[in-house]
Amino acid sequence: MNLPKKWKSLSQVWTTYWFRPAPLFNLAVCRIFIVAFQLFYLINNNYISKLFDLSALPDSQYKALPILQLLVTPLGWNYNPPFAFLAIVFWLTLVVGLLALIGLKTNLSLIFFAVGNIFMQAYIYSFGDYHHPEALMIITLSLLALSPAGKVLSIDDLRHRIQQNIKRRRFEVFNIMTKKSVFARWSLLLVQWMFALIYLSAALSKLGKPGPGLFTLDWMNGYTLQYYLLRDGLRWGSDLGIWLGQHHTLAWIASCTAILFEGTFFLVLIFPGLIWLYIPMGAALHTGIYLTQRAPFFQYIAIYAVFIPWTSVIKTLSRRQRFARTKNKPELLYDGLCPLCIRSMTVLCYFDWVNCLTYSDLEKRWLSVSEIHPEISLEACREEMHLLLPNGSVRKGFFAFRKILRYLPPLWPLLVVCHFPAASTIGPKIYKFVASRRPQFDRCSYGTCSINSDDK
Amino acid sequence: MAKHLQAQTNLKKLAILPISLVILTVLFFQASIGLRSVCPRSNRFPSFLKNLCPSFPSPPAIYPFLDYPMYSTPKYEGDSFDRYWVFGISENSNQVRILPKDIGGNFWVFQKNFVSAIQKNDKEKIIQYVEFYQSSNPNNLVKLRLENHPLVLSSEGLSPGKTQVIETVKLKTLQEKK
Numbered sequence: 001m002n003l004p005k006k007w008k009s010l011s012q013v014w015t016t017y018w019f020r021p022a023p024l025f026n027l028a029v030c031r032i033f034i035v036a037f038q039l040f041y042l043i044n045n046n047y048i049s050k051l052f053d054l055s056a057l058p059d060s061q062y063k064a065l066p067i068l069q070l071l072v073t074p075l076g077w078n079y080n081p082p083f084a085f086l087a088i089v090f091w092l093t094l095v096v097g098l099l100a101l102i103g104l105k106t107n108l109s110l111i112f113f114a115v116g117n118i119f120m121q122a123y124i125y126s127f128g129d130y131h132h133p134e135a136l137m138i139i140t141l142s143l144l145a146l147s148p149a150g151k152v153l154s155i156d157d158l159r160h161r162i163q164q165n166i167k168r169r170r171f172e173v174f175n176i177m178t179k180k181s182v183f184a185r186w187s188l189l190l191v192q193w194m195f196a197l198i199y200l201s202a203a204l205s206k207l208g209k210p211g212p213g214l215f216t217l218d219w220m221n222g223y224t225l226q227y228y229l230l231r232d233g234l235r236w237g238s239d240l241g242i243w244l245g246q247h248h249t250l251a252w253i254a255s256c257t258a259i260l261f262e263g264t265f266f267l268v269l270i271f272p273g274l275i276w277l278y279i280p281m282g283a284a285l286h287t288g289i290y291l292t293q294r295a296p297f298f299q300y301i302a303i304y305a306v307f308i309p310w311t312s313v314i315k316t317l318s319r320r321q322r323f324a325r326t327k328n329k330p331e332l333l334y335d336g337l338c339p340l341c342i343r344s345m346t347v348l349c350y351f352d353w354v355n356c357l358t359y360s361d362l363e364k365r366w367l368s369v370s371e372i373h374p375e376i377s378l379e380a381c382r383e384e385m386h387l388l389l390p391n392g393s394v395r396k397g398f399f400a401f402r403k404i405l406r407y408l409p410p411l412w413p414l415l416v417v418c419h420f421p422a423a424s425t426i427g428p429k430i431y432k433f434v435a436s437r438r439p440q441f442d443r444c445s446y447g448t449c450s451i452n453s454d455d456k
Numbered sequence: 457m458a459k460h461l462q463a464q465t466n467l468k469k470l471a472i473l474p475i476s477l478v479i480l481t482v483l484f485f486q487a488s489i490g491l492r493s494v495c496p497r498s499n500r501f502p503s504f505l506k507n508l509c510p511s512f513p514s515p516p517a518i519y520p521f522l523d524y525p526m527y528s529t530p531k532y533e534g535d536s537f538d539r540y541w542v543f544g545i546s547e548n549s550n551q552v553r554i555l556p557k558d559i560g561g562n563f564w565v566f567q568k569n570f571v572s573a574i575q576k577n578d579k580e581k582i583i584q585y586v587e588f589y590q591s592s593n594p595n596n597l598v599k600l601r602l603e604n605h606p607l608v609l610s611s612e613g614l615s616p617g618k619t620q621v622i623e624t625v626k627l628k629t630l631q632e633k634k
Binding site for chain 1: 459468471472475476477478483484486487490491493494515516517518519520522524525526527528529530531532533535537560561562565568569580581584586607609611612613614
């Protein structure tokens with residue numbers, strides 16, 4: 001009688017731990033960060049040329065890893081893919097990686113991106129030599145592919161929201177940072193667990209002892225790290241490694257720090273606040289390892305993104321920004337009856353993560369606005385968007401758009417474009433051209449475009 | 457609306473089970489393989505403890521799940537590290553050092569495959585590498601010599617140790633045997 005109760009409470013603890021509602025935004029930021037890094041890694045490390053070199057080696061040197069055998073099963077258990085096949089996999093992986101990055105058919109793209117990476121990496125390691133840096137990235141990509149990583153910050157989501165607003169014929173203010181899901185936490189948490197297990201594995205193998213007794217502290221004698229620093233420094237040509245390898249005390253301090261870091265990293269799972277100590281420490285450790293021993297564990301630094309509570313960080317940072325603290329926000333007037341305006345507002349609102357702007361439907365706000373700003377006409381408001389700034393000034397059309405960009409940090413790259421020389425001359429013309437062709441752009445799905453429409 | 461919400465909740469509950477299985481599988485593989493270095497395998501442990509260690513083939517058989525024993529062997533003052541150099545000797549007794557790029561691989565392929573093949577006198581492998589080497593180098597090699605140029609560790613750094621000839625392989629004999 002007691003057993004089912006115990007199982008139930010155990011299941012509740014499990015569900016609460018792994019499936020507590022969490023912001024989808026955190027997951028999406030990790031997706032973008034990690035996929036972008038991996039794309040850069042594939043291109044920067046010249047994978048295509050690595051694959052070419054390996055495919056030229058004799059067949060006898062090729063011994064497919066089991067995971068690769070699994071992937072090529074339809075072509076034969078020991079199929080050794082020719083370079084043309086490998087090149088196709090490489091380029092397709094890049095394409096689906098780009099799709100996963102922007103969030104187009106996100107889960108499908110992520111699945112193919114993960115499989116492509118597994119395939120290439122397993123092939124590279126099927127010639128009698130393997131290394132560690134890519135393994136965690138491959139597991140992370142696979143887990144992201146199974147999670148709702150594209151539910152926000154994706155073209156999929158943006159398209160869905162635009163469609164919804166167009167369908168209901170009105171724009172509703174939303175904030176993607178507040179959207180939560182019970183499935184937003186588990187994959188990030190599992191990658192955190194993987195980090196803890198990996199670091200623990202590294203620490204225990206350094207402290208483990210083959211003879212009697214379980215552990216030994218010999219690894220921290222200073223000589224061990226000196227040895228590896230000098231060996232790798234000479235092997236790979238690192239002056240810093242050779243220099244550090246000649247300083248016994250420094251090597252001793254570094255080895256104690258490394259063991260302390262690796263052996264206690266799991267504490268971040270119990271006390272999440274410790275990430276602010278461990279993550280910078282980890283980034284410094286891996287950078288140091290690269291500089292002294294040329295062991296490139298940069299993937300780990302990128303995957304540290306899973307520890308960062310992005311939603312809280314952005315909210316905290318935005319509170320420190322003056323524009324986000326002001327009570328009187330800039331007010332954006334839009335034509336609520338125009339599909340293109342609804343679409344534009346949805347896009348702008350999508351990037352307004354900390355609610356910097358107030359969005360006002362012209363039809364509902366016109367009376368009060370005309371009292372405060374008698375210089376503005378309703379017709380002018382219908383022709384181009386108007387931005388009412390807290391200091392009482394008004395920006396219109398292209399200049400309103402350019403001002404809005406200042407309030408939306410994710411769109412700041414566009415700000416550079418909008419401030420190019422001659423942008424003030426060309427920008428308004430482009431804006432007017434787009435606005436004048438609203439009916440064509442929108443296919444005027446419900447025939448209420450205010451321009452050229454006398455029925456309003 | 458209530459029915460729709462109920463259906464959504466049921467779907468979520470249903471999805472939790474397979475995801476939980478994924479979580480458990482991933483944790484099981486990583487923990488079993490990653491912590492194998494401390495697994496109580498030796499006979500000094502009671503058998504019930506030994507049974508706790510699942511036996512998996514050595515990494516990277518279950519790639520991407522790996523253990524992380526890099527740089528884990530303790531070293532002491534006076535320890536030396538081996539630097540293996542391979543020399544090819546041609547018919548006119550000229551000798552040339554063979555580098556990793558000459559056999560179409562990197563440092564690791566060179567050490568783990570080529571050097572190891574010479575150490576183990578693995579004729580088949582040695583011939584493959586030599587043939588690869590000769591496809592891009594005109595030298596007609598008759599012998600391979602593996603030398604170790606060790607460096608010895610002290611608290612101040614490294615000093616050169618005594619050079620040793622580890623193995624000399626006659627290639628003609630190998631090809632005849634082949």
